Amino acid sequence: MVLHRALFALDAERAHGVGLKLLNLLPSRPANASPRLETALAGMNLPHPIGLAAGFDKNATAVRGFAGLGFAYVEVGTVTPRPQVGNPRPRLFRLETDAAIINRLGFNNDGVATVGKRLRALGSRPVPLGINIGMNKDSREALPDYLTGMNALSSLADYITLNVSSPNTPGLRALQQVDRLRDLLRPVLERRAELARDLARRLPVFLKIAPDLSIDEALAIAELARDLGIDALMISNTTIDRPATLSSPARVETGGLSGKPLMQPSTALLREVRRGIGKSLPLIGIGGIFKAEDVLAKILAGATAVQLYSGLVYEGPGLVRRLVRDLDRLLDERSIGRLAEAIGADA
Numbered sequence: 001m002v003l004h005r006a007l008f009a010l011d012a013e014r015a016h017g018v019g020l021k022l023l024n025l026l027p028s029r030p031a032n033a034s035p036r037l038e039t040a041l042a043g044m045n046l047p048h049p050i051g052l053a054a055g056f057d058k059n060a061t062a063v064r065g066f067a068g069l070g071f072a073y074v075e076v077g078t079v080t081p082r083p084q085v086g087n088p089r090p091r092l093f094r095l096e097t098d099a100a101i102i103n104r105l106g107f108n109n110d111g112v113a114t115v116g117k118r119l120r121a122l123g124s125r126p127v128p129l130g131i132n133i134g135m136n137k138d139s140r141e142a143l144p145d146y147l148t149g150m151n152a153l154s155s156l157a158d159y160i161t162l163n164v165s166s167p168n169t170p171g172l173r174a175l176q177q178v179d180r181l182r183d184l185l186r187p188v189l190e191r192r193a194e195l196a197r198d199l200a201r202r203l204p205v206f207l208k209i210a211p212d213l214s215i216d217e218a219l220a221i222a223e224l225a226r227d228l229g230i231d232a233l234m235i236s237n238t239t240i241d242r243p244a245t246l247s248s249p250a251r252v253e254t255g256g257l258s259g260k261p262l263m264q265p266s267t268a269l270l271r272e273v274r275r276g277i278g279k280s281l282p283l284i285g286i287g288g289i290f291k292a293e294d295v296l297a298k299i300l301a302g303a304t305a306v307q308l309y310s311g312l313v314y315e316g317p318g319l320v321r322r323l324v325r326d327l328d329r330l331l332d333e334r335s336i337g338r339l340a341e342a343i344g345a346d347a
């Protein structure tokens, strides 16, 4: 598509802003998934496993637009209690020869009050909606910020994601240490129980982790998450690693790397977690999805559903419909009856 290519002539952050605006103008075309692609995630029955990853629609300005691209579910955020501007620009870089992105945006977002207002104005949700929450850069304590996010946004969400894995907020990733995580998750999940009671429905809470954890660290987190009642573990956020294969000049930039180079390491970690923890905790596979083969690889490694971000930047707005169509064909080729049967088959 010409327009899609024209966006690559712009600075990455301007292209992102223009792309978001254009999205709301696109006609809505559902993905028309075959019933064999259905998957159930924390009580949500999804027509296919592909969702939008957090960070593309941080402020929930284009939920209908993304639903119209065919995503089975959409995650907005990360939203912090107070609005914040994020890091100085430039802070978003395309690594075009690597089909990758580096970002150090630093949770630029409108804050829970504005995002909440926007979602209330949206009315009914076109697809299941996740809201990803985090802490402000200048907050001294994490827990109050996550509780504020839960309190302000739960009634507008089909699930809440606790983001403890962005590399661009100082100290955030340290929340992944098991003792600190336990201290965070316990009260958050107690609050979840109260909110779910008030809402008279389930309120799934997901946890999103970094790909840079060791297998042992990730497994310890998975066991804790399962034992405390987290509904799904999302693997993974961006990486601070810089694989030796990177060739784009922007590879030297500080921040989180996403896109094709993340496919292998994030899927490998997902597989190890599935091996260690079995079926007892649903996993969501994120990182480097560009093709239906990538989706299937994550499902076979143990993912119940997947999300993508960078693939959409490089492949354009037709990507989700293409993935859904190709995934169906791939199941035929592999003699897999239903996608849900394939979850963890390769773990």
Ligand SMILES: Cc1cc2nc3c(=O)[nH]c(=O)nc-3n(C[C@H](O)[C@H](O)[C@H](O)COP(=O)(O)O)c2cc1C
Binding pocket: 053, 054, 055, 056, 058, 077, 078, 092, 101, 103, 105, 107, 132, 163, 166, 208, 236, 237, 238, 258, 259, 260, 262, 286, 287, 288, 289, 307, 308, 309, 310, 311
């Ligand atoms: C520009 C950009 C901003 C992002 N912002 C967030 C964010 O606010 N919260 C979050 O949990 N993940 C964020 N992510 C991470 C993505 O949700 C996803 O985990 C990661 O990009 C890997 O998927 P991908 O390879 O398909 O892009 C961001 C990614 C990018 C590229």
